[in-house]
Amino acid sequence: MHDVLFAAYGPQHWWPVKTQFEVILGAYLTQNTAWKAVERSLGNLREAGAVSVAGLRTMSLARLRRLIRPSGFYTRKAPALKAFVAMLDEEYGGSLEKMAAAPTDVLRERLLKLPGVGQETADAILLYALGHPMPVADEYLRRIADRHGLVTPAPGRGRIAYEQLADLTQRAFETDPESERAQLFNEFHALTVAVGKAHCGRTARCEGCPLACDLKDSY
DNA sequence: CGCCAGGCCGTGT
């Protein structure tokens, strides 16, 4: 799927020349939110000169809420971002480089304890901001894997679990060199979102889908 | 106008 999607869409350049911290802001702000809206919030923060750890640290909660308003859920996302900065300050001296040097499993556990950080956000931060080779699963991948019959919900469950999708991705790239793993996870997740937006939303639009998942009659 | 977006969390069963 990675190869088919890459041939069809080309490199997605996800978060190429962004700072680590801007990537993290985006990871929080895009939760169940269109990226277009996230860009508006990031634009507001940029005007305020607050696309940095120091910028957010010194900003009042009320102002932060106002600036990120376009991307929704601001009563949750603003305190969540503050909590991330507080954690970074207290445990890593405010340095994302120091944080990134910690073991992947330790970081994942720590991130999951933060308010407003679930599995996808934790993995997105690990992969796109901290450079760790961690697969990222999302609702699009869930639909794609489901509609292609790649995984079925575990017995007694109605829904494919996040971990099943992560395992599936992990196994799919298992034979690739470890040094290339992070870049492959990076590109694959971005491509998944690209094809998902175009063809695999809540309602399938299989017409012209490069994955040729012609299931529109079944859904 | 209604649906939906690059989820997460508290609550009820």
Add this chain to the structure above:
DNA sequence: ACACGGCATGGC
């Protein structure tokens, strides 16, 4: 453990 509803805004 898991399904379910709430959270908020703006694009299309």
